[in-house]
Amino acid sequence: MTKKYVIALDEGTTSARAVIWNAEGREVASGQLEFEQVYPKPGWVEHRPEDIFIAQRASLREALDRGKISLSSIAGIGITNQRETTIVWDRKTGKPVHNAIVWQCRRTSGIVDKLVADGHGELFTQRTGLIPDSYFSATKVKWILDSVPGARERAERGDLLFGTVDTYLLWRLSGGKVHKTDYTNASRTMLFNIHKLAWDEELCKILDIPMALLPEARPSSEVYGYTDPAIVGAEVPLCGVVGDQQGALFGQCCFEEGEMKNTYGTGCFLLLNTGRKAVPSNNRLLTTVAYSLEEGKANYALEGSVFIAGAVVQWLRDGVNMIDHAKETATMAESVEHSELYLVPAFVGLGAPHWDQYARGLLIGITRDTGRANIVRAALESVAFQARDLVGAMERDTGTPTKHLTVDGGMARNDFLMQFQADILGVDVVRPRVLETTALGAAFLAGLAVDVWDGLDEIRSLWQADETFSPKDIDRDALYDRWQDAVRRSGDWAKH
Numbered sequence: 410m411t412k413k414y415v416i417a418l419d420e421g422t423t424s425a426r427a428v429i430w431n432a433e434g435r436e437v438a439s440g441q442l443e444f445e446q447v448y449p450k451p452g453w454v455e456h457r458p459e460d461i462f463i464a465q466r467a468s469l470r471e472a473l474d475r476g477k478i479s480l481s482s483i484a485g486i487g488i489t490n491q492r493e494t495t496i497v498w499d500r501k502t503g504k505p506v507h508n509a510i511v512w513q514c515r516r517t518s519g520i521v522d523k524l525v526a527d528g529h530g531e532l533f534t535q536r537t538g539l540i541p542d543s544y545f546s547a548t549k550v551k552w553i554l555d556s557v558p559g560a561r562e563r564a565e566r567g568d569l570l571f572g573t574v575d576t577y578l579l580w581r582l583s584g585g586k587v588h589k590t591d592y593t594n595a596s597r598t599m600l601f602n603i604h605k606l607a608w609d610e611e612l613c614k615i616l617d618i619p620m621a622l623l624p625e626a627r628p629s630s631e632v633y634g635y636t637d638p639a640i641v642g643a644e645v646p647l648c649g650v651v652g653d654q655q656g657a658l659f660g661q662c663c664f665e666e667g668e669m670k671n672t673y674g675t676g677c678f679l680l681l682n683t684g685r686k687a688v689p690s691n692n693r694l695l696t697t698v699a700y701s702l703e704e705g706k707a708n709y710a711l712e713g714s715v716f717i718a719g720a721v722v723q724w725l726r727d728g729v730n731m732i733d734h735a736k737e738t739a740t741m742a743e744s745v746e747h748s749e750l751y752l753v754p755a756f757v758g759l760g761a762p763h764w765d766q767y768a769r770g771l772l773i774g775i776t777r778d779t780g781r782a783n784i785v786r787a788a789l790e791s792v793a794f795q796a797r798d799l800v801g802a803m804e805r806d807t808g809t810p811t812k813h814l815t816v817d818g819g820m821a822r823n824d825f826l827m828q829f830q831a832d833i834l835g836v837d838v839v840r841p842r843v844l845e846t847t848a849l850g851a852a853f854l855a856g857l858a859v860d861v862w863d864g865l866d867e868i869r870s871l872w873q874a875d876e877t878f879s880p881k882d883i884d885r886d887a888l889y890d891r892w893q894d895a896v897r898r899s900g901d902w903a904k905h
Contacts, residue, residue: 412481413861414429415486415487415856416430416472416483416486416855417487417489417849417852418578419489419653419847420465420489420490420574420575420578421491422675423723424442425464425467426441426468426845426848427439427465427468427469428472428849428852429476429478430856432861434871437478438476439468439472440467440471440472440474442467444457444463445457452516452757454513454514455508455511455514456494457509458505458577461577466640480645481643483645484856484859485632485646485858485861486646486648487648487649487856488579488650488851489575489653489656489848490578491511491653491675492597492652493512493545493546495549495553495571496509496573496576497550497553497557498569498572499568500568500570506560512544512545514543514549514757515543515757515758515766517552518758520543520551521542524615525541529615532615533599537596537599537609540764543766545599546571546597547598550616550618554618564619570624572588572590573597575591576589582636582647583634584639586637587633587647589627590625591626591628591650591701592606592627592629593629593651593652593655593700593701594652595608596652597652600613600616603697603707604687606706608620608626628702628706629649629650629655629659630648630649630701630855632647632648633650634646634647646855649854649858650851651700651854653674653847654672654678655698655699656846657672657818659700659853660843660846660847660852661846661872662865662871662872664708665682666684669803670816670817670846671799671817672816673821674718674820674847675717677792679803680699680710680711680712681710681711681803682708684709685708685709688709688806691805692802692805694711694806695714696709711803712761713799715792716756717754717757718792719792719819721752721788724754724756725785737785738785738823739789739825741781742782742786742789742790742826745780745782745786747786747790748776748786748787749891750772750774750784751787751790751891752772752787752788752790752791753768753770753791753896754788755768755771756769758903759896761799762801762802765900766903768896769902789823789829790833791892792826793826794833794892797889812836813836814830814834814836814838815839815841816838816840817840817841817843817844817846819844827878828881830878831881832880834880834885835880836880837880838878839876839878840876840878841872841875842874842875843872843873853868
């Protein structure tokens with residue numbers, strides 16, 4: 410096979426990556442470029458769409474150059490992305506009408522409050538599997554249409570397009586020929602009926618969002634279109650699209666009902682494959698599309714979403730200048746004992762299972778001998794405590810205790826965090842050889858569409874474990890009780 414490589418474009422919250430994979434599922438080369446975070450007001454988070462595209466195209470070129478690989482050897486390109494981030498742009502010019510509103514942004518909390526007060530909350534949950542929150546795309550679209558002069562009129566004329574970041578990249582890379590998304594990303598908008606796998610006209614009407622804005626929703630693995638040679642340098646199939654957390658689930662080969670993974674990225678995301686059943690949650694988790702390999706059919710997942718995980722380390726570095734590099738955190742944390750210091754990183758509210766839009770960050774337990782290392786340790790511990798919140802909710806929903814936790818994402822490289830995660834859960838934490846499972850999942854889905862791999866069994870044979878962290882004997886329940894107390898104290902702060 411002459412076309413022996415697959416490229417995954419992994420467009421995250423803080424950087425764009427491109428990873429080239431061979432047919433053995435091994436990384437050949439990669440490129441990465443950070444882009445600026447824009448904070449217009451407290452609790453508001455934006456990206457410039459052009460920054461996203463420039464960074465993604467540059468990372469693609471960097472990966473090709475590093476691997477000394479030509480586009481003629483690429484069988485296909487898959488895309489995985491920060492999911493709920495919202496972009497609206499002009500159909501003809503491609504110019505965004507506003508900056509991208511990032512999934513972390515809380516500006517639409519009031520719209521969500523009104524939606525629920527008007528009695529629509531249960532309808533949205535039943536059809537979309539989501540708990541109404543400003544996290545999701547729908548209220549961000551409404552805000553743009555209501556706030557940008559002339560935007561609503563242009564949208565009603567059919568002059569504007571909406572997309573999550575995958576859709577925007579497909580449109581840009583194809584030279585404006587492809588306006589599509591996949592079922593997984595569509596399921597994060599709060600406008601998509603996950604049972605019918607179709608956009609919901611009634612939900613759009615409630616939020617006054619013209620359906621002409623919406624992209625065509627498709628399975629996660631198929632040829633969506635082709636890159637424009639004038640933009641990329643050659644015509645290459647765009648043949649796999651998946652939301653980042655669903656991509657990680659697929660990259661971890663969690664293809665069967667009951668298989669679960671936890672990703673430690675900017676946020677922290679626990680997903681459990683529930684097979685062909687969209688299982689409703691009684692513990693404030695989300696029901697979402699896991700992946701789809703054919704039109705009109707999908708595997709579903711229960712998901713717990715934590716907004717701030719790796720972002721707390723970024724805050725330690727850039728916000729309060731406590732560290733120079735993320736690699737320092739493990740050594741610093743290990744230099745001190747747990748000291749009853751708790752950091753609740755509710756910088757943009759709390760996600761599952763709390764869903765408190767108005768919670769804000771809290772550091773409690775400070776004494777005269779509290780130093781940088783104690784705060785760094787508390788920051789890392791907060792990620793593990795939040796993951797236990799999710800695991801506990803998942804166990805209550807399924808009635809099944811967790812046997813072990815499979816992990817991935819950048820923070821999974823942190824040995825202190827992984828050991829503390831095992832300690833606080835009381836189960837083994839298994840780290841795979843390939844941690845970039847989000848990009849790997851996008852590559853697998855793209856490769857399936859163009860016959861690089863024959864099926865799921867062949868893909869599963871490529872997965873390998875790297876290290877297992879077994880729990881130490883600690884008073885984990887007492888530590889967790891104190892964590893829950895700290896979380897309660899952070900709640901509802903921004904309403905006052």
